[in-house]
Amino acid sequence: MQLVLVVVALALSGCWAGLRLAIRAKGEARTLRRLNATLEARAEQRARDLQTALTLAEGQAAQVEAAHRAKTEFLASMSHELRTPLNAVIGFADLMRLNEAQDPLSHRQHxxxxxxxxxGARLLTLVDEVLNLADIEGGRLALSVERVDPLLVARQVCDALKPMAEAAGIDLREPPAVAGLAARADRERLRQVLTALIANAVKYNRPGGAVLIEARQSSDGVSLSVHDTGPGLPGARLDGLFQPFNRLGRETSEVPGAGLGLAVARRLIQAMDGRLEAESREGEGSVFTVHLPVAVETPRLVSASPVPAAALPDATLLYVEDNPSNIVLMRHVVAALGRIQLHVAETGPDGLTLARDLRPDVIILHINLPGMDGFAVKARLAEDALTRDVPVLALSARAAFADIRRGREAGFAEYLTKPLQIPALVEALSRALSPKAAPSAADADAA
Structure with missing residues (x-):
């Protein structure tokens, strides 16, 4: 009997233990389900939060992109609106210079x-600096890197800045020649950089000071230094020179400027795989040095002097332009050149008709024509057998990198920007009218 009772007791104990385990397991299962439900709810909430954040970020990114596009379009539009009147201001000033030998000015007039x-040149520089900074920050900087003689570019900049230096009483000395100097750079961007450096060396100099330019070439690269004899700066303040809009406390100075030139210059040089460095000592002046990669190939020879007007051949020029002041300016410029016959059309369709009738030697086509713009006119010219071989030069106040690239892709022989520089126009016409630029009329007839 006792044995039976023991067995029964053990059985009951086992059942109770099993029941306890079952109850515990069931409770733990409920706990796990609750935890799982909680985790799933948290995961779903996290996913919803992430989706909300992603949607918000996408919306903000779209707003930023829209704002960036609006800013870019605004800057391009403002550039166009500023360059158009500057074309008349600088163009007629250059024309008076060109005619000064035949029509002398008094000292006061000069x-x-x-x-x-x-x-005018100062305002143009400011417009260029703002556009360049916008393109750099927007990742749209397009460069045309080639073999360049930086001394040639420096001499051209010195020629352009001589009146500014003379007015300030600064001795701006052209750099001494260095044989075989060749760097890899974008010629136009290098000109902008050197213009900023040399103009600053003139502006921030002492009365009666000097600006010296020297160049060196080694296996490591090409360097070009601009020395001034100004008041100099302490070394601790040099980095601030390259920050946009930072004029180092000279905001109220009589010296004009927006604090953009050096910031843009450094970024342009860096984009060309180069460096722009500054050294300065208080009371001794400053030195800004551009370092550029050396060009391995022999640089092509380029004349340091602009093409003289007398070197242009007899030719017929068709100018398609709707702005009256620009037309008047072009008439005066062509009259000064002497050997070119000018015809003018004020709309795209009239330009196409005159191009077929005249079959000119070269066409200068304003891009922002009303109705049919310059790109549409160029496409129609290219489709016509009578006009497809005529070199066409684009002329536009839209000077952003994207605009220039679009002009090149459209097949224009040159893309000239307003304000139009008369020496640049003469050189562009010389290239367009060279025997290789376009076939003769006889050749076209034979075709």
Whole structure:
């Protein structure tokens, strides 16, 4: 009996233990289900939060992109609106310079002319700096890197800045020649950089000071230094020179500027795989040095002097332009050149008709024509057997990198930007009218 009771007790104990285990397991299962449900709810909430954040980020990114596009379009539009009147200001000033030998100016008139030209050049520099900074920050900087003689570019910049230096009483000395100098750079961007450096060396110099330019070439690269004899800066303040809009406390100075030139210059040089460095000592002046990669190939020879007007051949030029002041300016410029017959059309369709009737040697086509714009006119010219071989030069106040690239892709022989520089126009016409630029009329007839 006792044995039976023991067995029963053990059985009951086992059942109770099993029941306890079952109850515990069931409770733990409920706990796990609750935890799982909680985790799933948290995961779903996290997913919803992430989706909300992603949607918000996408919306903000779209807003930023829209704002960026609006800013870019605004800058391009403002550039166009500023360059169009500048074309007349700088163009007529250059024209008066060109005609000064035949129609001399008094000393006061000459001084006034140089002031007009210098002010126009300063405004153009500011427009270029703002556009360049916007393109750099927007990742749209397009470069045309080639073999360049930086001394040639420096001499051209010195020629352009001589009136400014003379007015300030600064001795701006052209750099001594260095044989075989060749760097890899974008010629136009290098010109902008050197213009900023040399103009600053003139502006921030002492009365009666000097600006010296020297170049060196080694196996490591090409360097070009601009020395001034100004008041200098302490070394601790040099980095601030390259920050946009930072004029180092000179905001109220009589020296004009927006604090953009050096910031843009450094970024342009860096984009060309180069460096822009500064050294300065208080009371001793400053030195800005551009370092560029060396060009391995022999640089092509380029004349340091602009093409003289007398070197242009007899030719017929068709100018398609709707702005009256620009037309008047072009008539005066062509009259000064002497050997070119000018015809003008004020709309795209009229330009196409005249191009077929005249079969000119070269066409200058304004891009922003009303109705049919310059790109549409160029496409129609290319489709016509009578006009497809005529070299066409684009002329536009839209000077952003994207605009210039679009002009090249459209097949224009040159893309000239306003304000139009008369030496640049003469050189572009010389290239377009060279025997290799376009076939003769006889060749076209034979075709």
């Amino acid at each position: 001084q006034a002319l140089e002031q007009i030209r210098a002010a």
